[in-house]
Amino acid sequence: MTLRARADVAPSPLQGLLQTVPKWLLAGVPLALLQPLLGHIATHVARSRPELFARLGAHSDKLFLIDPIDLPFVLLLRPNARRPQLTASRRVPRPRHDAAIAGTFVDLLGMMDGSLDGDALFFSRDLRVSGDTEAVVVLRNALDDLEGNALDSIVAAFGPLSAPLKLVISSLRGMRTEKRDE
Amino acid sequence: MNDNRYVRPELVCPAGTPAALRTAVDAGADAVYCGLQNATNARNFPGLNFAPAELETAIGYAHARHAKVLLAVNTFPRAGEFALWREAVDLGARLGADALIVADLGVADYAAQTYPELRLHLSVQAGASSPEAIRFYCQKFGVKRVVLPRILTVAEIADVHRQIPCEIEAFVFGNIGMMAEGRCSLTNYVCGLSTNMDGVCSPAADVHYEEDAERNLTTKLGPYVIDRFTAEESAGYPTICKGRYLCDARTEAYYAFEEPVTLNLSALLPDLMRAGVTALKIEGRQRSRAYVKAVVSAFRNAVDDIMAGRDASLASLIALTEGHRETEGAYRSKAWR
Amino acid sequence: MNDVAAQITLGPVLFNWQPDHWRDFYFRIADEAPVQTVYLGEVLCSKRAPLFAEHYEAVTERLRAARKTVVFSTLSEVTQNLDRKLVESVAASQNDLVEANDASALPQLAGRPHHIGPFINVYNERSVAVLAESGACNFCLPVEMPAATIGALCRETQSLDATFEVMVFGRMPLALSARCYHARAHARTKDSCRFVCENDPDGLELRTLSGQPFLAVNGIQTLSYDFLNLIDRVEDLRGLGVSRFRLSPHSCDMVRVAQAFCGLLDGTITATEAAEALIGLNLPGPFSTGFYHGKAALSRSLQ
Numbered sequence: 128m129t130l131r132a133r134a135d136v137a138p139s140p141l142q143g144l145l146q147t148v149p150k151w152l153l154a155g156v157p158l159a160l161l162q163p164l165l166g167h168i169a170t171h172v173a174r175s176r177p178e179l180f181a182r183l184g185a186h187s188d189k190l191f192l193i194d195p196i197d198l199p200f201v202l203l204l205r206p207n208a209r210r211p212q213l214t215a216s217r218r219v220p221r222p223r224h225d226a227a228i229a230g231t232f233v234d235l236l237g238m239m240d241g242s243l244d245g246d247a248l249f250f251s252r253d254l255r256v257s258g259d260t261e262a263v264v265v266l267r268n269a270l271d272d273l274e275g276n277a278l279d280s281i282v283a284a285f286g287p288l289s290a291p292l293k294l295v296i297s298s299l300r301g302m303r304t305e306k307r308d309e
Numbered sequence: 310m311n312d313n314r315y316v317r318p319e320l321v322c323p324a325g326t327p328a329a330l331r332t333a334v335d336a337g338a339d340a341v342y343c344g345l346q347n348a349t350n351a352r353n354f355p356g357l358n359f360a361p362a363e364l365e366t367a368i369g370y371a372h373a374r375h376a377k378v379l380l381a382v383n384t385f386p387r388a389g390e391f392a393l394w395r396e397a398v399d400l401g402a403r404l405g406a407d408a409l410i411v412a413d414l415g416v417a418d419y420a421a422q423t424y425p426e427l428r429l430h431l432s433v434q435a436g437a438s439s440p441e442a443i444r445f446y447c448q449k450f451g452v453k454r455v456v457l458p459r460i461l462t463v464a465e466i467a468d469v470h471r472q473i474p475c476e477i478e479a480f481v482f483g484n485i486g487m488m489a490e491g492r493c494s495l496t497n498y499v500c501g502l503s504t505n506m507d508g509v510c511s512p513a514a515d516v517h518y519e520e521d522a523e524r525n526l527t528t529k530l531g532p533y534v535i536d537r538f539t540a541e542e543s544a545g546y547p548t549i550c551k552g553r554y555l556c557d558a559r560t561e562a563y564y565a566f567e568e569p570v571t572l573n574l575s576a577l578l579p580d581l582m583r584a585g586v587t588a589l590k591i592e593g594r595q596r597s598r599a600y601v602k603a604v605v606s607a608f609r610n611a612v613d614d615i616m617a618g619r620d621a622s623l624a625s626l627i628a629l630t631e632g633h634r635e636t637e638g639a640y641r642s643k644a645w646r
Numbered sequence: 647m648n649d650v651a652a653q654i655t656l657g658p659v660l661f662n663w664q665p666d667h668w669r670d671f672y673f674r675i676a677d678e679a680p681v682q683t684v685y686l687g688e689v690l691c692s693k694r695a696p697l698f699a700e701h702y703e704a705v706t707e708r709l710r711a712a713r714k715t716v717v718f719s720t721l722s723e724v725t726q727n728l729d730r731k732l733v734e735s736v737a738a739s740q741n742d743l744v745e746a747n748d749a750s751a752l753p754q755l756a757g758r759p760h761h762i763g764p765f766i767n768v769y770n771e772r773s774v775a776v777l778a779e780s781g782a783c784n785f786c787l788p789v790e791m792p793a794a795t796i797g798a799l800c801r802e803t804q805s806l807d808a809t810f811e812v813m814v815f816g817r818m819p820l821a822l823s824a825r826c827y828h829a830r831a832h833a834r835t836k837d838s839c840r841f842v843c844e845n846d847p848d849g850l851e852l853r854t855l856s857g858q859p860f861l862a863v864n865g866i867q868t869l870s871y872d873f874l875n876l877i878d879r880v881e882d883l884r885g886l887g888v889s890r891f892r893l894s895p896h897s898c899d900m901v902r903v904a905q906a907f908c909g910l911l912d913g914t915i916t917a918t919e920a921a922e923a924l925i926g927l928n929l930p931g932p933f934s935t936g937f938y939h940g941k942a943a944l945s946r947s948l949q
Binding site for chain 3: 385386387388389390391412413414415416418419435436437438439440441442444445446448449458460461465468487488489491492493494495497498499500501503505506531532533534535536537549550552553554555556557558559562563565566567639643644645646
């Protein structure tokens with residue numbers, strides 16, 4: 128069983144294009160434009176998936192730095208049920224945080240929606256963890272227990288934009304599989 | 310052909326969360342084992358395990374799909390704190406768990422006395438490795454199945470099978486603890502939390518990862534360096550029994566106990582089944598749904614192949630293994646010792 | 647139980663000492679050490695057991711002649727047939743007191759008084775009751791048990807006819823395995839070990855990659871690097887209901903160690919004097935209070 132089997136996605140015709148597009152696209156996006164989008168995601172998850180926070184316990188007040196190493200920005204997450212926070216920030220200077228998780232955007236995505244195993248990514252050195260390890264483990268466990276697919280739920284929250292977003296995500300996953308099989 | 314030599318084994322799969330339990334059942338688990346969110350089970354990790362209401366729902370889900378749920382109450386209560394374990398046993402009995410997995414003499418006694426109809430499995434944490442020890446638990450508490458420590462060869466398992474009155478469950482995949490289960494205080498020595506009493510092994514709160522500019526990774530447990538990996542090396546958890554150390558008998562650092570490897574007995578499945586193992590256990594309640602899905606599916610197919618008289622073509626699970634290395638541990642030969 | 651007279655005991659030698667040295671050690675214990683009970687027997691490796699066979703009788707006689715109670719300890723991990731035979735032969739001697747270190751020995755011992763060793767997991771009152779029912783009368787508790795739990799256990803079992811023993815001196819046994827780490831250190835296997843463990847009378851030390859002393863291996867056993875020393879907690883432990891205090895043998899002057907602990911128990915020396923008597927033993931590791939406080943034992947070094 129390879130990682131391709133676990134990702135369980137069909138190759139997309141858009142792959143070639145997408146391999147270059149996201150970075151180019153995102154590099155040009157001012158963080159200020161990204162902010163409302165992220166805020167929307169955070170509020171949506173907090174409202175629709177309360178079970179997540181029960182598992183987080185005391186760690187819901189921790190500040191997680193999520194570093195998609197192939198994107199030009201990092202994310203800061205405070206998974207607090209009442210005051211959820213998800214913001215984008217520049218990589219340098221590194222914003223203050225309790226724990227940091229770094230990996231490619233697609234690997235982080237795969238962990239979040241339950242298609243990739245975080246431990247396996249850590250063993251293969253594709254995932255880097257620093258700071259409060261327990262907080263990271265708890266967040267991982269909590270996300271892993273989300274009913275169905277967390278990502279689908281977030282994507283669904285985007286209404287008419289859901290369909291193209293889904294396509295982008297599945298294409299990104301396809302890219303990862305390709306890279307792995309080389 | 311119906312003259313199959315094998316008894317159809319039960320595939321026993323891990324679930325750290327309700328979602329993982331559903332994943333395991335959907336992937337073909339015959340039974341799923343899980344624990345409560347406290348020290349009563351040996352994977353008492355933060356963010357993991359089942360609240361009572363979750364357990365109830367999970368048992369309903371599994372039973373509706375003809376899968377069993379085994380509740381692990383397999384740690385050792387401290388004196389004066391027995392109530393928590395009693396409640397766990399009571400809960401398992403009340404919610405209709407198909408068996409309790411127990412290790413402590415007192416817990417086994419309580420369960421056997423209070424719920425004589427409830428099936429008891431002897432946890433690997435009890436460390437019963439000889440026919441005499443296993444028979445002791447069978448006679449004393451009516452244990453129906455023993456989970457064997459990962460320290461026996463297949464030949465020894467066959468030998469044990471002939472001398473005991475209960476079923477055998479054996480680990481076939483997952484993290485391989487190097488120390489005899491239920492007899493390791495290494496975590497307590499370093500972290501102050503006991504594997505036996507608190508259900509904790511290498512707690513994440515004490516784990517630290519330090520990576521330098523060249524991507525050399527140092528893994529620590531508390532203040533102690535457990536291993537160092539170059540950028541090209543696969544990493545492992547900082548588990549004391551899988552660390553690299555220095556000693557006067559060696560010129561270089563070495564894995565004094567075991568390397569970061571994962572147990573994978575897929576190639577030995579027919580041998581294990583012939584040896585009398587009737588339940589095949591997959592380790593990994595602390596792992597993700599992705600792991601559960603991949604491993605359970607692979608072993609489901611393998612067991613079905615063997616039962617149908619086909620060669621089991623077990624796909625490689627290497628991507629999920631620690632250090633990206635597999636071992637057959639103690640099972641293949643005594644040379645492992 | 648508090649009304650039982652307290653005593654110092656000597657646990658089994660955990661290491662593979664030269665047989666003659668082993669014999670002489672026990673002869674000297676018999677002649678000079680004020681301990682009242684001596685545990686005898688190979689508890690770790692059935693391959694080692696025959697090495698000492700020729701001396702057992704003489705050692706037992708000498709100890710008994712010195713009015714010491716001899717208790718025979720069984721193997722702590724039983725997997726191979728050789729292991730099973732060893733357990734069976736030790737437990738078979740009906741007239742001797744036996745300490746069980748694995749459930750394997752229990753069926754044979756049922757119905758007669760016996761001891762439960764520190765390698766059997768007894769952490770709570772109900773476990774004590776289950777074993778006492780079959781004749782277990784003394785329990786040497788797991789080394790990782792903190793004082794608070796020891797106290798609770800003594801309290802909760804007052805109605806039972808059980809005494810409790812706690813290890814108070816020596817490297818702490820932390821783990822057992824089927825694999826021989828001594829053999830592994832020398833790139834051998836357990837079957838081809840050629841008894842390489844005999845080179846390390848107190849265990850083979852492991853250091854972390856940054857050079858910190860960490861653990862000690864002894865065959866299939868892993869021990870602490872530091873040495874448990876609870877001499878200044880003996881009175882507290884007595885107050886909790888512990889009546890027997892176990893010294894685990896090392897290559898240092900064990901007679902001197904026994905004198906210090908016994909003197910303290912008899913009231914002939916003060917706790918301070920007893921603690922001072924243990925300074926300068928030339929141990930290959932620092933003293934520690936181990937798991938006594940229920941905190942990480944390794945950070946508890948007294949030095």
